[in-house]
Amino acid sequence: MPQRNEALIFADSHITSGRLEYDSYYGFEQVCQMAVDLKCTWLIGLGDLFDKRINSPAPIAFAKRMLDWVAKNGVNFGYIQGQHEGDDTPWMSLGTNAKHLHKQTIRFSGKLLAYGLDFLPRGQLQEELDNVPPEANILFTHQSWADWMGDITLPQGEFADITADPLKHLISGDFHETVCDEEANGKDGGEFFAWSPGSTYLTAVNHPKDKFCFLLKSGGGIVSKPLKSRIYAEWNIDTEEALECHLKELEDNLGKMEAHAKELDLPEAISRPMIRIVHSHKVSDIVRRLGRIIDDRAILRWKEKPRPKEQSELAAKARRMQEGGTKAITLRKALPECVDSTKQKKVFELSQRMLDAGDTKEEIEQAARAWLKEQTDESS
Numbered sequence: 001m002p003q004r005n006e007a008l009i010f011a012d013s014h015i016t017s018g019r020l021e022y023d024s025y026y027g028f029e030q031v032c033q034m035a036v037d038l039k040c041t042w043l044i045g046l047g048d049l050f051d052k053r054i055n056s057p058a059p060i061a062f063a064k065r066m067l068d069w070v071a072k073n074g075v076n077f078g079y080i081q082g083q084h085e086g087d088d089t090p091w092m093s094l095g096t097n098a099k100h101l102h103k104q105t106i107r108f109s110g111k112l113l114a115y116g117l118d119f120l121p122r123g124q125l126q127e128e129l130d131n132v133p134p135e136a137n138i139l140f141t142h143q144s145w146a147d148w149m150g151d152i153t154l155p156q157g158e159f160a161d162i163t164a165d166p167l168k169h170l171i172s173g174d175f176h177e178t179v180c181d182e183e184a185n186g187k188d189g190g191e192f193f194a195w196s197p198g199s200t201y202l203t204a205v206n207h208p209k210d211k212f213c214f215l216l217k218s219g220g221g222i223v224s225k226p227l228k229s230r231i232y233a234e235w236n237i238d239t240e241e242a243l244e245c246h247l248k249e250l251e252d253n254l255g256k257m258e259a260h261a262k263e264l265d266l267p268e269a270i271s272r273p274m275i276r277i278v279h280s281h282k283v284s285d286i287v288r289r290l291g292r293i294i295d296d297r298a299i300l301r302w303k304e305k306p307r308p309k310e311q312s313e314l315a316a317k318a319r320r321m322q323e324g325g326t327k328a329i330t331l332r333k334a335l336p337e338c339v340d341s342t343k344q345k346k347v348f349e350l351s352q353r354m355l356d357a358g359d360t361k362e363e364i365e366q367a368a369r370a371w372l373k374e375q376t377d378e379s380s
Contacts, residue, residue, distance in 0.1 A: 003218050004039045004040065004041050004218065005038050005039060005040045005041070005215055005216065005217050005218060006040065006041055006042065006108045006109065006112065006216040006217060006218055006220075007035075007040055007041065007042035007043065007044050007078075007108070007215075007216040008031060008034055008035040008038060008040045008042075008043050008044070008213055008214070008215055008216075008225070009044045009046065009140075009171055009197060009213060009214040009215075009216060010031045010043075010044070010045055010046070010197050010200055010213040010214075011045065011046035011047060011048065011082075011142065011172075011173030011174070011196070011197045011198070011199070011200075012046075012047070012048045012049075012082070012173050012174070012176055012197075012198070012199035012200065012203070013027055013028045013031070013045065013048070013049050013050075013199070013200045013201075014048055014049075014050070014051040014084065014199065014200075014201075014203050015028055015049060015050050015051060015059045015062065015063055016050075016051035016052070016059060017055070017056045017058055017059055020201070020203070021058070021059070022267070022269035022270050023201040023202065023229065023230055023270055024051070024059075024200075024201055025062055025269075026201065026228075026229070026266075026267055026269070026270055027199075027200030027201040027211065027227060027229065028049075028062075028063070028066060028200060029066060030200070030227050030228065031043065031045075031200060031213050031227070032066045032067075032069065032070050034213070034225060035070060035075045036070065036073040036074075036075055038215060040075055040215070041075070041076060041108070042075065042076045042077070042078055042106065042108075043070055043075050043076070043077050043078070044077075044078045044079065044101075044140065045077070045078070045079040045080070045092070046079075046080055046082075046140055046141070046142050046171065046172065046173030046197065047079075047080050047081055047082030047083075047084075047085075047118070047119060047141075047142025047173040047174065048082030048083070048084040048085060048142065048173060048174065049063070049079060049081075049082070049085060049092055050063070050084065050085040050091055050092075051084055051085070052084060052085065053084070053085055053086070053087050055091065060091055060094065063091065063092065063094070063095070064094045064095055067092070067094070067095025067096060067098060068095065068096045070095075071095065071096035071097045072096070076097055076099065077092075077095050077096075077097065077098045077099065078098075078099045078100075078101045078106060078116070079092045079098065079099070079100060079101060080100070080101050080102055080116045080117065080118050080119075080140055080141070080142055080173075081100075081102065081118040081119060081142070082118075082119045082142040082173055082174060083119045083142075083174075086118060086119055101114075101115075101116030101140060102116055102117060102118040103115075103116070103117065103128070104116055105133065105136065108138075108216070108220075109218055109219075110218075110219065110220065111137070112137060112138060112216075112220055113133070113135055113136050113137055113138065114136065114137075114138035114139070114140055115132055115133055115136035115138070115139055115140070116139075116140040116141075117129075117132075117139070117140070117141050117142075118142065119141075119142045119143060119156075119174070120143070120156065121156060122155075122156045122157065125143060125156050125157045125161070126157065126161050129157070129161050129162055129163070130163075132162075132163070132167075134166070135166065136166075136167070137166045137167055137168045137169070138167075138168060138169045138171065139162070139167060139169070139170045139171070140171055140172075141170065141171075141172040141173070142172060142173040142174050143155070143156050143157055143172055143174055144156055144157075144174050144175070145157055145158065145159060145172065145174075145175070145194075146158040147159045147181070147184065147194070148175050148177075148179060148181075148194075148196065149174075149175055159181075159184040159185060159186065159192075159194060160185060160186065160187050161187060162184075162186045162187065162192070163186055163187060163188050163190075164184075164185070164186025164187075164188050164189070164190025164191060164192050165186070165188055165190045167186065167190075167192045168192055168193065168220065169192060169193045169194075169195060169222065170184065170192055170193070170194045170195065171195040171196075171197070171214065171222075172194070172195070172196055173196070173197070174196075175196040175198070176198050176199040176203060176204070176207045176208070177196060177198050177207065177208050178196060178197060178198035178208070178210070178211075178212045178224065179194070179195065179196040179198075180193065180194070180195050180196075180224075181193065181194040181195075193222070195214060195222065197212060197213050197214050197224075198211060198212055199211065200213070200227055200229075201227075201229045201230070202229055202230060202232055202274070205232070205234070205274075205276045205301060209229070209232045210226070211226070211227040211228075211229050212224045212225060212226055212227060213225050213227060228264050228265075228266060229270075230261075230266070230270045230272075230273065230274055231257045231260055231261050231264075231266075231273035231274070232273065232274045232275075232276075233253075233257065233273060233274075233275050233276070234275070234276045234277075234278065235275060235276070235277050235278070236278050236279075237277060237278070237279040237280070237283055237286065238279070238280045238282070238283070238305075239280070239282065239283065240282075240283060240284075242283075243283050243286060243289070243290070246290070247289075247290070247293065250293060250294070254273075254294070254297055254298065257273040257298070258271070258273070258297075261273065272296070272297065272298055272299055273298045273299070274298065274299045274301065275294075275298045275299070275300055275301070276300075276301040276302075276303065277290065277300060277301070277302055277303070278303045278305060279302070279303070279304060279305065280304075280305050281304055281305070281307055287302060
């Protein structure tokens with residue numbers, strides 16, 4: 001009998017309804033099928049598996065159907081929660097034999113022991129990292145790590161928060177880019193591998209278009225496995241001449257993208273390419289002129305470039321930021337300057353949750369329910 005692989009590991013499948021529903025379904029279907037085909041003992045999802053806490057019935061029914069199929073084919077399913085879907089009763093628990101890995105371990109063959117942590121805000125994360133079982137050599141998380149995202153968000157932690165010995169691998173969701181950092185430095189001076197599988201489909205046009213998951217092989221080796229996704233292209237059109245050039249080459253370019261989709265054997269629901277058109281305001285009536293010809297052969301996304309005055313204001317702001325030694329300013333980075341995390345702990349934690357939330361409305365409702373419960377408990 002051929003030896004089984006330990007696990008197929010993925011993250012950020014963001015199963016959703018609406019515009020990108022079928023993209024999200026296809027990404028999730030691929031990791032399920034791959035886990036069965038590669039004879040994996042486990043399929044592991046590292047958070048933000050659903051896009052929202054509150055879902056319409058279709059995404060939930062789809063996920064349950066796929067997880068039941070995975071279980072029927074002899075693959076266990078383990079998961080942690082990200083900030084998008086975090087809830088007291090996780091939706092993924094509906095899957096047959098699904099195991100929530102928050103503060104739980106999985107023992108693979110040999111001496112491999114994995115430990116999982118749901119998304120945690122700064123402070124709580126560091127406390128839980130100190131409580132990781134000392135024998136665990138694989139850590140599953142869903143966090144914004146400063147080492148990867150320090151310039152674009154307010155991260156919850158740094159690799160230096162993690163005790164490296166005996167850790168061999170940190171494998172984390174949240175960063176939608178596939179990364180392998182071979183020399184991540186822990187707080188004890190030791191080193192470990194830090195892995196990010198990335199998202200399973202193109203959730204935003206500014207993210208990498210190539211998608212992957214990871215295969216944990218028997219013996220502990222990790223290799224990346226490519227996932228197929230919708231064809232994506234970006235066209236930059238600044239002048240009337242550039243638009244005319246695109247119009248002349250339009251049929252050829254669309255034909256190539258359609259042929260590529262057919263070559264990849266993409267499902268009909270995601271066979272149309274997605275094209276982002278970044279254009280100057282000087283190109284007159286571009287949305288109508290180009291969109292009318294393309295019609296329904298592609299999904300179009302439009303972005304008009306800033307006008308000269310706006311551009312100069314943005315450039316001046318960028319210079320001021322650089323002079324201040326800051327590459328990017330975000331609400332998350334500004335939060336510690338606006339709210340004292342010690343004197344206003346609850347305000348700080350709620351603000352941080354709101355900034356990290358995939359669905360702010362649901363986050364407010366959940367906070368309100370928690371506050372009402374707290375008041376009820378105190379009065380009883």
